[in-house]
Amino acid sequence: MLTRALIVVLAILNLGVALWWMLRGEPAPAPPPPTTGVAQLQLLPASASAPTGAAIASTPAAALDDVTPAPVPPPPAAAPAQAPTQAPTAESPAATAVAPAPVAAPPAPVAAPPAPVAQAPAPVPAAPAQCVSLGPFTDRAAAQAAQAKAGGTLRGARLREVADAGATRYRVVLPAAASREDAQATVKRIVAAGLSDYYIIANGEETNAIALGQYRNREGAERRMAALSAAGFNARLIASGGDGSAQWWLDATLAPPADASAARQRSGAAQQRSLDCARVR
Template sequence: MILRGLAVLLICLNLGVAAWWALHEPPQPLAPPARDDGVGSLVLLGEAEAPPPPDAAELGAVPVPLPAEPSCLSLGPFGTPAELRAAMAALTPGVARIQFREVPATELRGYRVFLPAAGSREAALATARQLAAKGVRDYYVVTAGAQENTVSLGLFRDLGNANNRREELATLGFQAVLEPRTEDAAQWWIDIAAEPGFQWQPLLPRATGIEARPVACE
């Protein structure tokens, strides 16, 4: 009898829970509190949109006002992008207007000493044999390219060493040519507008070889 009573009790409890869920209404979400016109609502940090990145105009904005009669200068050359960025960062707070420009340039890479091109490869090889007979060892015959059939006598970083090599060959009876070795490169200049007498040098203490050229203010 006891077991039968317990079974009846459990059945009644299950029926009661089922009836409660069938008749129960989920609670409605609370309405947001009223707010005065013109007052923004709170936004969760995760819901807020990230601010847009500043555009080029904002990045180039300078707090210094443009003088009535500005002094405009072009500073350079800067040989690397890193040097350019450092100079721009140092100069920007003190000037009214600033921009940079890239210009093509020719960079000196050293000096080349050589004997002019012979009429043929056989003639160039004959000259090489004459050099060897005089005890010259550091040379080679160029067999292709713009310098074909010349006899290279060395590449030098220092002009003095290149001159010494040319004079050494002259004493042996060879008229060697010395010419600079150059290659195309890029340089950067910074154009600024500032107060007359603006002192830019203290702002660029590590910059070497930088000059200031007066330019027309546009």
């Protein structure tokens, strides 16, 4: 009885194996070899319960096995070579990358500011000289006495005689030339010097003389003579209309800080007149 039961069981098993062999289909292809450095998924058994969300969040590495091989540490870098003396070119960019940075030179010491140089004060221009004519005096002795009284208020004083004190007009004249042509040549020189108011005397005792102006006061005539003298002409002053009496005047330069009024009071002169200093020198 037991034997027949075993035979039936074996027959059923053989039949089952035959059916499985016929129905199993094509064998599944073998999985590709794992890629190096990529994590692989592993299926959990069906009977294993699915992990809860908290377990998955707390242990994320439990479901995946990282089979990435540990990175191999690179060999120690060799000591950088000394920077080349010539500038790196486009063919060697690495040389430029590893060239040591230039060491900044220490800052140059700041020079101390130069000491201020004392400057001499600018010279104050001297005030222009003032000259005066004091008088009139009746004779030379009176003029000399007045000069002594003036003392230090005057310097470079000289006495001047006016031949005809009562003259009513004064003429400035150049001496007569030897001929008309010579007089005309002198006139050309006068014009070239920038002077005017002249004419050649055509007759009389002063024929070919050159008249250079007639004045009612002596000061105007003397200024005209000074201008002619500066231009190189030796003119003379002719007074007319007087009584022939002479007067003396004291011409001098005022010594600072004296003024013309103070000099006149000290000298005892009755009048004071401004004077061109060129006539005193």
